[in-house]
Amino acid sequence: MPPDKRHISHQRRRENSRQQAVVIKAPVVPFAGPRWLLQAGREKLLQRRHPWIFSGAVERIEGNPASGETVQVCDTQGGFLTWAAYNSQSKICARVWSWLLAKIIALLVYIGAGLVALRFGRTKRIRLIAWLFGLLVFLYIVSVAMSKSVLGWFAFL
Numbered sequence: 001m002p003p004d005k006r007h008i009s010h011q012r013r014r015e016n017s018r019q020q021a022v023v024i025k026a027p028v029v030p031f032a033g034p035r036w037l038l039q040a041g042r043e044k045l046l047q048r049r050h051p052w053i054f055s056g057a058v059e060r061i062e063g064n065p066a067s068g069e070t071v072q073v074c075d076t077q078g079g080f081l082t083w084a085a086y087n088s089q090s091k092i093c094a095r096v097w098s099w100l101l102a103k104i105i106a107l108l109v110y111i112g113a114g115l116v117a118l119r120f121g122r123t124k125r126i127r128l129i130a131w132l133f134g135l136l137v138f139l140y141i142v143s144v145a146m147s148k149s150v151l152g153w154f155a156f157l
Contacts, residue, residue, distance in 0.1 A: 034063030
């Protein structure tokens with residue numbers, strides 16, 4: 001390969017690695033539990049799919065979470081970012097619940113709907129409802145995989 005082509009492909013790789021994270025704004029999600037508001041600019045790590053939230057990134061805590069409790073993590077304006085498990089014993093104060101876990105749970109629901117649709121449904125009506133429900137769950141799995149967010153397609157609204 002001529003040296004100029006190698007240089008161009010190296011530049012493209014470097015430019016691709018410098019691309020900014022896709023900013024996905026979601027609506028405010030009602031939640032009765034504790035809510036964390038991050039400092040300005042700290043949400044960029046979460047938007048790049050970083051799984052940890054450090055104690056220095058939290059600006060304000062609404063509520064009194066117990067260790068191991070699920071908290072809602074929001075940006076400075078209150079827009080929903082993610083769910084996280086709180087840890088009071090560490091400087092990594094929260095671990096983000098993964099979108100992969102949502103896909104696994106949805107896959108189990110999809111298998112259950114398929115069993116009802118193909119085997120255990122007693123009437124055609126029940127089988128049809130189970131088939132439609134399985135189709136909706138499949139579309140949710142695809143949307144979670146494409147958006148890499150538990151919200152699926154709703155993450156783009």
